[in-house]
Amino acid sequence: MKRTHHCAQLTTADLGKTASLAGWVDSIRDHGGIIFVDLRDRQGITQVKFDPQDDADVGARAAQLKPESVIGVTGRVVRRPEGTVNPNLPTGEVEVDATTLEIHNLSETSPFPLDDEGGDRVNEDLRLTYRYLDLRRPKMRRNLEVRHRTTKAVRDYFDALGFIDVETPILFKSTPEGAREYLVPSRIHPGEFYALSQSPQQFKQILMVAGVERYYQMARCFRDEDLRADRQMEFTQIDVEVSFIDREGIYTLFEGMLKKIWKDILDVDLPVPFPRLAFQEAMNRFGVDKPDTRFGLELVDFTEMFKKSAFKVFASAAAGGGAVKALNARGLADLTQSELTSLEEAARSLGAKGLAFIKVEGGEWKSPIVKFFSDAEKAALTQRLGIADGDIIFFAAAPWEKACAILGRIRLECAALLQKRGKLAIPANQWNFLWVVDFPLMTFDEETKRFVATHHPFTAPVPEDIPLLDAEPQKVRGQHYDVVLNGMEIGGGSIRIHQPALQEKVFKDVLKIPADVVESRFGYLLRAFKYGAPPHGGIAFGFDRLVALLRGTTSIRDVIAFPKTQKAQDLMTQSPAPVTAKQLRDLHIQTVQPA
């Protein structure tokens, strides 16, 4: 039996036709005589009627059906009797009066409900074990469809602009700086290993040297780090690199890409250009380099004012080169003791010694520290923070970046608490895109007492800062940019270094990587640059996160067909799993039992 229609197709325009449908039994309503089956395929649902008075055999076999069985039916498309139309179905005015029933497969009872509401409540491990059932749920099917359509929007966009999709190796060589890698033993070279590519970064730069000019790829990447709701061990990036482009060119290009995606998928017109925020300003105002600008609660700087304060904790931080920051959590004075404690813990986890606060209730400032403040200081706080009854003010006094980060975290926690109370609305359908720019090229790593690349070592410095590279590398800004949406980093990239001498200088003089290590790890790249490397830059977007945002879910597992659990296991296939002794021998691998 061949399908003539799909299950969202038949309408009153098809009355009298003979139609053949195939799909899964969504639900069965057996009235003892007449039996209704909702037949479901990828497109939708059509009601099929089995009447034993018309055909006793078909009726009897229909009575044996179970939900999720796969069947094919043929019958006449008839109008439903008056009063039995189902307005919730596009096909609700008609039904198929079945004359034949082919049972392809009777299904066992599903271990969990497959409707959207029921399935959402089920433990995720069960859904992952039976992923093929989970993916039958309308919501999950829609996730796969949106993912596909987003891929298509991206490919169409770049194709129209003359980009070409080039695949790069997944089996790459190990580059130990950065994320931990998955190693792949070589059978042919005993004791040597490949690494699964963390990103095509170096290959795409080489492609620029190769004259490709405009490259993109939906690139699979692998990182052996702990998993999170928004991090899987393997994930997909929209990976792009362009020759002869500057930062402004990049901004326009990717504003266009995101505009097309949001239009194609959500029919939303994103306003462009996106606002730009310097790293410094993002930290000062929001305490993070990926601010959620859908709500206020901005940080206010009081470093100057507290330099000569009687309150020694603030004064010493301010005078010692650090910063004193404050945040007015408007209307949160009613927070509970346990909420306050958990805020303090959050602050401590970021290196704060405590979390100073002022609660404003009944016109009175309730705070263990208020007695140290002069009248002038109180007046300035009131004015600059707009303090009113019912507010609570939080302070952080620490080195600048740490003070910002502490209050940045407190800001987000307070926003969540205010939202819970209905005092703050953060609209889910508001899309606050922005570019964060002017990151420091280098960050001093306290642990190793060395400078490390903030982004990666191929990022070009801002030209006018190059003279500072030797003496004050921390002051050099990089030509790096992040795309931030509603507090989430969804993409990042940079204009790259294309002069071999400068790249070598960054490796050896700034990052202090020994010459032989530079040669073994990056020698091929430096050599390539000596043969006419064009100026170039690029970006990579976290594709899974992007699709999750488009679907309004916070977990990228929902938009990946077969994701791993937080313990990096595939519950359906039961991987990872042991291998045979012969396999290990072939690979020159011996395992040791964990202690």
Add this chain to the structure above:
RNA sequence: GGGGUGGUAGCUCAGUUGGUUAGAGCGUCUGCCUGUCACGCAGAAGGUCGCGAGUUCGAGUCUCGUCCAUCCCGCCA
């Protein structure tokens, strides 16, 4: 590596101060039912309370350990 939450019927959950035979809804099964659409009605079956120790006359409940899921910190150039 660390912290939080959870694990009781196929699923989602309740289970009081440690005390009789561990309950509910949905699902499943059986019977009835010819216009339902989450059909309805009647009945039944279904439990290693994640696993292992311990305390106790007695543990779903308390203690310790452990496993799994999830959220977060560390980590993710």
